[in-house]
Amino acid sequence: MQTPVQSFAGQRLAGQGLTVVLGLGRSGLGAARLLRQQGQRVLVLESGSNEDLEAKAEALRVQGIAVQLHTPLAASSFAALAERPARVIVSPGIRWDHPALEELRAQGICTDGEITTAWEALQPVPWIGITGTNGKTTVTHLVAHLLARAGLDAPMGGNVGRSAAELALERLMPGRPLPAWLVVELSSYQIEAAPAIAPRIGLWTTLTPDHLERHGTLDRYRAIKRSLLERSAVRILNADDPDLRSHAASWEHAHWVTAGPRQQAQSAGIEPHLWIEADQVIGPGGSLLDARALAMPGAHNRQNLLMAAAVGLELGLSGAVMEAAFRSFPGVPHRLERLRELDGVCWYNDSKATNYDAAEVALRALDGPLVVLAGGESKQGEAGGWIRELQRQATAVVLYGAARQEFQELLERGGYGGELVSVEGLEQAVPLTRELAARHGCRAVLLSPACASFDQYSDFEARGDHFRRLVQAL
Structure with missing residues (x-):
């Protein structure tokens, strides 16, 4: 028996033609399945092609959802389809002004973000x-x-x-x-x-x-x-x-x-x-x-x-x-998440701080002196406030990832006077940070990257989870 929402959605969306969903990520998979549940004909286009994507594609095909792998996001890919789509659903990771999407709009094809499917349903x-x-x-x-x-x-x-x-x-x-x-x-x-x-x-x-x-x-x-x-x-x-x-x-x-x-x-x-x-x-x-x-x-x-x-x-x-x-609120994983206390030093996971402003807020929230871990894939922004808080709170900063050289130059130009150390990744950074905290008599260690995570991780959660495992293993 259908719920009122299912009935309503089915009436409204019936007969709308083919809907194309872009990407086999989490949002794309959810949108494709939701639209299929509502009785729509769905085709998923995915630019990649590997064993994991093939397994996801096969699972969708069993549910009656067509999938094309190794199909780049380009106007030619849509032109090659046997049927002109009535609608294209876009995942958040795809630029809204992508040339292929602009071309679709020029042709009168509706483009919507993945979250719109949930709003409608x-x-x-x-x-x-x-x-x-x-x-x-x-x-x-x-x-x-x-x-x-x-x-x-x-x-x-x-x-x-x-x-x-x-x-x-x-x-x-x-x-x-x-x-x-x-x-x-x-x-x-x-x-x-x-x-x-x-x-x-x-x-x-x-x-x-x-x-x-x-x-x-x-x-x-x-x-x-x-x-x-x-x-x-x-x-x-x-x-x-x-x-x-x-x-x-x-x-x-x-x-x-x-x-x-x-x-x-x-x-x-x-x-x-x-x-x-x-x-x-x-x-x-x-x-x-x-x-x-x-x-x-x-x-x-x-x-x-x-x-x-x-x-x-x-x-x-x-x-x-x-x-x-x-x-009774337990806090949020990866946002000033207190992991443990070891040798009188508290360890905090603030992997969610993916920009200068968020990292600055974390520095203001804790009692120093601190050792701070920062790095990853750098983003545009104003770093002055972050550097001033590092100067006030951090006796040492451990830099890692793709931004480490850029950050070292940025902090040196900004007049940061504490100890600066550069390493490749968190595996090297965590044990070194423990030594620095003991040497400088620090109260806490803070991972607050001020960067995106995509140089080494799929997202900030994966980065924070890795940091948590490394800290718990000390």
């Missing part, structure tokens, strides 16, 4: 959409944890955990109930490819220069993030972020939160919805909960707590329920 379910340069993953986990502890069925997915399409596929299986809410982390790549997504509640944590190699300018990057909030019925924004605060006057309707006192926000022309005074979270009705409820270090985590609390207020949760949930 779960249309009756309200979304909580969370974006931002930094902080979005922690806030996504916090909101999902808060709602779960309050007894609400609100699974988490998108740019973190399972893809939204995988989540939709699971919840649309016969006999499965629809969730009450969906908590979705959305990257700029996903937002620009999914203009149809309009969350019931939208959250914007921070904005600093990132992904400029993809989006070109900060203004373009900002506009993509902003578009999600403009389509959200309820908008929650961080008044402590300098960029968001500087554009506060352009928002007519928004719920601003600040980890500082109310008067401080008001002096910047913002009337906060939630604020902190005397270690209490204060809202329109007075004191709500203890601002120290989160065990995670750093002032930025108070901002994260406030954003999650603002969602809780929208859903009618009491301050007592929210405080209890925050106190």
Whole structure:
């Protein structure tokens, strides 16, 4: 027996012709299976060809999904198809302005991001959409944890955990109930490819220069993030972020939160919805909960707590329920994750810090002196604040990966005065870091790369998992 959503989706999508899904990654697999479940004819095009991809392709073919391997993303590949596609589904890793996609649009062929398939399939379910340069993953986990502890069925997915399409596929299986809410982390790549997504509640944590190699300018990057909030019925924004605060006057309707006192926000022309005074979270009705409820270090985590609390207020949760949930929050893997204490030194995995700003936040959150591990695949950005925090907090920096020479020159030019060591990878870095921490009497070791991971790892999770294994083996 079909659920109402399955019936609705089937009626709306029937007779739309062939849908082409690009790529056999996690998001592509989820989208292909979800569309097939809804009765669509699906063809997956994959540029690679190896044993693993062939196994994935065969599994899809068994489910009635056609797959072509070794098919490059080019206009000629689409021209060679026996049937002109009605729609093409794009994974986040593919540039939205790729020449082949631009050619498809010029021909009148619809192109959509993978996450759009989940939005369409779960249309009756309200979304909580969370974006931002930094902080979005922690806030996504916090909101999902808060709602779960309050007894609400609100699974988490998108740019973190399972893809939204995988989540939709699971919840649309016969006999499965629809969730009450969906908590979705959305990257700029996903937002620009999914203009149809309009969350019931939208959250914007921070904005600093990132992904400029993809989006070109900060203004373009900002506009993509902003578009999600403009389509959200309820908008929650961080008044402590300098960029968001500087554009506060352009928002007519928004719920601003600040980890500082109310008067401080008001002096910047913002009337906060939630604020902190005397270690209490204060809202329109007075004191709500203890601002120290989160065990995670750093002032930025108070901002994260406030954003999650603002969602809780929208859903009618009491301050007592929210405080209890925050106190039980275990933290987020790879984001200032405390791994262990060894010989009086704490080891932290902050592999999620893939840019200068995120790494700077981590340095401010911990008590020094520190030994810091940094490196990987470098990204565009302003490094001045990061270097100043390294100067203040780190007695030694161990550089590794593709960026190690670039970072060494960057830190030397920036006047960093601590010890600098360069190695190939984390296998060499971890034991060396232990020696440096003992020699300099450091309180903690921090992996906070300030880089993407793709020089040596598939993603930042793989990098953080490797670091965790190396540290636990010491």
